[in-house]
Amino acid sequence: MSSKSFYFIEPLASHHDRTLFSSGNALLDTYLHQQVGQDQRRFATVAYVLLANDSQRIWGYYTLSALSIDLGDLPDGLAKRLPRYPSVPVTMLGRLAVDISVQKSGFGEFLLLDALNKCLTGADRIGSTGVIVDAIDDNARQFYLHFGFTSLKDRPDRLYLPTKTIAALFSQK
Numbered sequence: 472m473s474s475k476s477f478y479f480i481e482p483l484a485s486h487h488d489r490t491l492f493s494s495g496n497a498l499l500d501t502y503l504h505q506q507v508g509q510d511q512r513r514f515a516t517v518a519y520v521l522l523a524n525d526s527q528r529i530w531g532y533y534t535l536s537a538l539s540i541d542l543g544d545l546p547d548g549l550a551k552r553l554p555r556y557p558s559v560p561v562t563m564l565g566r567l568a569v570d571i572s573v574q575k576s577g578f579g580e581f582l583l584l585d586a587l588n589k590c591l592t593g594a595d596r597i598g599s600t601g602v603i604v605d606a607i608d609d610n611a612r613q614f615y616l617h618f619g620f621t622s623l624k625d626r627p628d629r630l631y632l633p634t635k636t637i638a639a640l641f642s643q644k
């Protein structure tokens with residue numbers, strides 16, 4: 472990709488080339504190469520991919536699906552702002568990865584903001600109190616902390632960002 476390239480994100484489709492993608496994390500790479508198509512056909516997840524120019528090569532991706540979490544797993548300060556149900560609906564940002572050749576160029580942020588925007592739009596139609604991510608390692612955890620996510624009480628690798636915070640983020644733009 473060059474500085475004159477243009478980039479966009481669209482839902483994963485069969486004509487996209489998944490084979491060359493490499494983020495440096497084998498689990499995330501294998502998932503895109505071998506599993507995501509099947510999950511998507513079964514409505515278990517929806518994947519979105521980062522493309523450049525007219526090429527079908529994938530440079531990054533993320534996945535979204537529905538989930539519910541126990542209200543008691545959230546830090547008290549966040550839980551007290553939500554209705555007192557035993558569990559609350561959230562949107563799961565299951566995976567997010569950028570090709571290693573273009574990391575540290577802003578694409579992780581581009582993908583994350585696109586994902587958060589989709590979560591916000593989705594929450595207007597099907598209730599969702601926030602976005603949950605499972606950080607695959609400490610590096611990933613630091614990435615999500617950088618963008619304001621908070622770890623769940625007894626599970627530091629699972630992080631949460633309230634839909635209200637996302638709404639405020641986009642209303643400022």
Ligand SMILES: CC(C)(COP(=O)(O)OP(=O)(O)OC[C@H]1O[C@@H](n2cnc3c(N)ncnc32)[C@H](O)[C@@H]1OP(=O)(O)O)[C@@H](O)C(=O)NCCC(=O)NCCS
Nearest residue numbers: 567568569574575576577578579580607610611613614617
């Ligand atoms: C984590 C990952 C998605 C970040 O993507 P990236 O394109 O390299 O990151 P960006 O260039 O968009 O960085 C955006 C901002 O996040 C910060 N950031 C990036 N990685 C970070 C990290 N590991 N810890 C803390 N901050 C980080 C950058 O400093 C930058 O901040 P700034 O705008 O204030 O300068 C990418 O490194 C990756 O795909 N890693 C392998 C897979 C992975 O760990 N996925 C995580 C989800 S499970």
